Amino acid sequence: MSDTRLCPQRLGYVHLKVKDLDESLAFWTRAVPLEISARQGSKVYLRGGMQHHWMVLEQSPEPGLGRIALEVENRAELDAFEAHLKVLGIKAQAGDGLDTDRVDRYLRFNDPSGNPLELYCDMVAMPNPPQARTVQLLDIQHVVLAAGDTRAATAFYRDVVGMRESDWVERDVCFLHMKNGWHHGIGVGSFGGAASGLNHICFQPPGLDDVMRARANVRKLGYTITMDLLRHAPSTSVGFYFAGPDTVAEMSFGARHFTEDAPPKPRLLARGLDTIDVWQQGLVDNEQSVIDELRKMAERQQATGGA
Numbered sequence: 147m148s149d150t151r152l153c154p155q156r157l158g159y160v161h162l163k164v165k166d167l168d169e170s171l172a173f174w175t176r177a178v179p180l181e182i183s184a185r186q187g188s189k190v191y192l193r194g195g196m197q198h199h200w201m202v203l204e205q206s207p208e209p210g211l212g213r214i215a216l217e218v219e220n221r222a223e224l225d226a227f228e229a230h231l232k233v234l235g236i237k238a239q240a241g242d243g244l245d246t247d248r249v250d251r252y253l254r255f256n257d258p259s260g261n262p263l264e265l266y267c268d269m270v271a272m273p274n275p276p277q278a279r280t281v282q283l284l285d286i287q288h289v290v291l292a293a294g295d296t297r298a299a300t301a302f303y304r305d306v307v308g309m310r311e312s313d314w315v316e317r318d319v320c321f322l323h324m325k326n327g328w329h330h331g332i333g334v335g336s337f338g339g340a341a342s343g344l345n346h347i348c349f350q351p352p353g354l355d356d357v358m359r360a361r362a363n364v365r366k367l368g369y370t371i372t373m374d375l376l377r378h379a380p381s382t383s384v385g386f387y388f389a390g391p392d393t394v395a396e397m398s399f400g401a402r403h404f405t406e407d408a409p410p411k412p413r414l415l416a417r418g419l420d421t422i423d424v425w426q427q428g429l430v431d432n433e434q435s436v437i438d439e440l441r442k443m444a445e446r447q448q449a450t451g452g453a
């Protein structure tokens with residue numbers, strides 16, 4: 147192993163249980179846009195790069211988050227994680243999912259809020275890139291998860307999963323990064339009172355042109371933009387959010403990037419509209435207006451599927 151610190155490399159894929167597969171596919175293949183790599187029973191695998199999938203959609207009478215899967219470097223690290231979880235008394239299911247899930251070895255367990263997680267080491271690789279699309283995507287970059295207790299969730303992702311804190315917003319939300327160094331691979335926080343579940347998934351286009359093409363496409367398709375173009379203060383990324391039938395998706399580029407030998411000192415940022423969007427500086431003139439705006443924003447994300 148090139149680095150003995152236990153920590154996933156990157157967000158690998160998101161498995162969503164969906165109530166209407168056709169409706170979900172229309173969103174995830176056109177508005178995001180991903181490409182179908184395989185169908186397997188009630189599951190459809192979607193990719194945006196050379197990996198077999200970035201998402202799995204599974205028709206289910208109980209829609210919701212199936213799991214968040216994080217890629218680790220190799221089998222040795224996965225085995226070390228298995229031993230680490232055992233020492234900590236965390237129950238995990240280990241298995242071989244090459245035929246059933248297109249990942250070789252996996253470990254599955256829950257975070258303290260009940261969000262299902264997976265660590266895996268090898269996913270089937272595709273022989274060719276996806277067909278050229280108008281909107282290019284570099285990677286599936288991060289998810290934000292609802293947590294009943296943000297401090298406990300942060301401690302879990304730091305001490306159990308091995309991620310590093312990047313920034314906090316008050317003690318409401320914490321962003322943590324993995325070895326690939328993007329400002330956050332996972333964010334945890336309390337959103338509209340939800341104790342668990344998926345708040346949104348972010349995809350990373352290479353730059354502003356692709357973000358703007360994605361936005362024009364989403365507008366043309368008629369999906370709801372829940373937060374329009376903004377620049378986040380914690381990550382410095384520029385992007386927008388839009389709602390599909392299963393959750394909210396985000397397209398953003400320009401996030402801060404950390405290296406292994408220079409991890410950041412996590413900041414404790416103030417809650418505020420200009421923390422969510424630095425371009426809002428000076429546009430809201432009193433604290434109550436800020437609180438009202440933040441509440442409306444959370445309700446809008448929640449109402450349009452971001453739970």
Ligand SMILES: [Fe+2]
Pocket residue numbers: 288290346348396
């Ligand atoms: Fe995000």
